[in-house]
Amino acid sequence: MPNQSLPELSTQTAPSLFSLMVAPGRVLRGQRALEQAGDAIATFGRRPLVVGGDRTLSVTLPRLQLALKQQKTDIAQASYSPDCSTRSLESLRKAVTDHQADVIIGIGGGKALDTAKLLAHQCQLPVVTIPTSGATCAAWTALSNVYSDEGAFLYDVSLDRCPDLLVLDYELIQTAPQRTLIAGIGDALAKWYEASVSSGHSDQTLMIAAVQQARVLRDILFQKAAAALKEPGSEVWREVVDASVLLAGVIGGLGGAQCRTVAAHAVHNGLTHIPAAHGAIHGEKVAYGILVQLRLEEMLQSNQLAATARQQLLKFYAEIGLPQTLDDLGLGNITLGEFRQAAEIACAPNSDIHRLPFRVVPEQLMAAMISTTAPVEVGRPNLGLTSATNHNDV
Secondary structure, three states: OOOOOOOOOOOOOOOOOOOOOOOOOOEEEEOOOHHHOHHHHHOOOOOEEEEEOHHHHHHHHHHHHHHOHHHOOOOEEEEOOOOOOHHHHHHHHHHHHHHOOOEEEEEEOHHHHHHHHHHHHHHOOOEEEEEOOOOOOOOOOOEEEEEOOOOOEEEEEEOOOOOOEEEEEHHHHHOOOHHHHHHHHHHHHHHHHHHHHHHOOOOOHHHHHHHHHHHHHHHHHHHHHHHHHHOOOOHHHHHHHHHHHHHHHHHHHHHOHHHOOOHHHHHHHHHOOOHHHHHOOHHHHHHHHHHHHHHHHHHHHOOHHHHHHHHHHHHHHHHHOOOOOOOOOOOOOOOHHHHHHHHHHHOOOOOHHHHOOOOOOHHHHHHHHOOOOOOOOOOOOOOOOOOOOOOOOO
16 A cells, blocks of 8 residues: 655644633523523532622622522622722632632622622632623623722733623612613613624624624614513513623624724723712723713814714714713813823723724813814814714614
8 A cells, every 4th residue: 555645744833722611601590590590500500609789798708508409508798898999809819719619609799790700810710790781891800800899990800711600680770760770771782883893894804894894783672672661570671681791792792802992991081080970880981981982082083973863872872871971970160180180091001992993082082082072063164183084884
């Protein structure tokens, strides 16, 4: 039999390897989903450490204990207070060791879930997320935001996977103040306005899919949000919760970091450094940031589509109760120094605001921040920056 030589190895450089964290390993959703999730949770471990805020733990832990009663688990709890911060995470890692935890369960809003995910990442443990409101998509994503103990945004951390299990209990979500779902609608809307800027011209298949899903998400919220807020617990309300918590997460998973945040979240990050802004929740600041981003495009690019989109959003915000101005965020009396500090942080060299197709400096951002409700300025001259784009078509 003739010798068969091995094929020669290619001398071409192998393509870069990209890792996508698209979705949780499993999603359980429905009325009283938490009570029915015991078996699924127990597959990850029998010594869970439950992470949440003090008030949330006092309300939800009895329901979780009941769900896990048949699985004979040994549950411990720990508060993430004061924030998803380095100090909190250090304390929680000690709690993991003391309890010999084999799974982390995060219960609460975005910061509680971010803390639980990052803790699990650091300890190399599985994580279960149980959102108690529709305020963000944090229950879904492979990302955690880290803050100072005082609540100022510092940086985000990309995680090696999405949560192993997400339990979306509509009855639990319904107990949260309606304001949280309104904020979640604002946070989810940003997916379109930011993804279309950062990735709207991409020819990559998954990026195209993410941007188009962001458009679908925006349209669902425009069509259904007002009705949902009038009928908590109804089918249309559940659809809006799914959109804000689940579909918003899908978009970030498909598109990755390049399809995640631009100016709206950069504005949020800057505002968190103003103590008075802590009275506004994440999605409210992001929703205001969308208006700022559109105002920048309008002012610096003569982008009439951005101007039209801003007017459309102002009408929608008024209908459902999202903030339109600094006053609406409780920031009408901030000092000039605080205002400038927020703008400078939002325009820092590593800020996502630089995903905009033009340069922005703090003075321009401040001008946009105080004019989010300004009338459309027809025929305003372009300031010599890149030509207007059409990613904000309405």
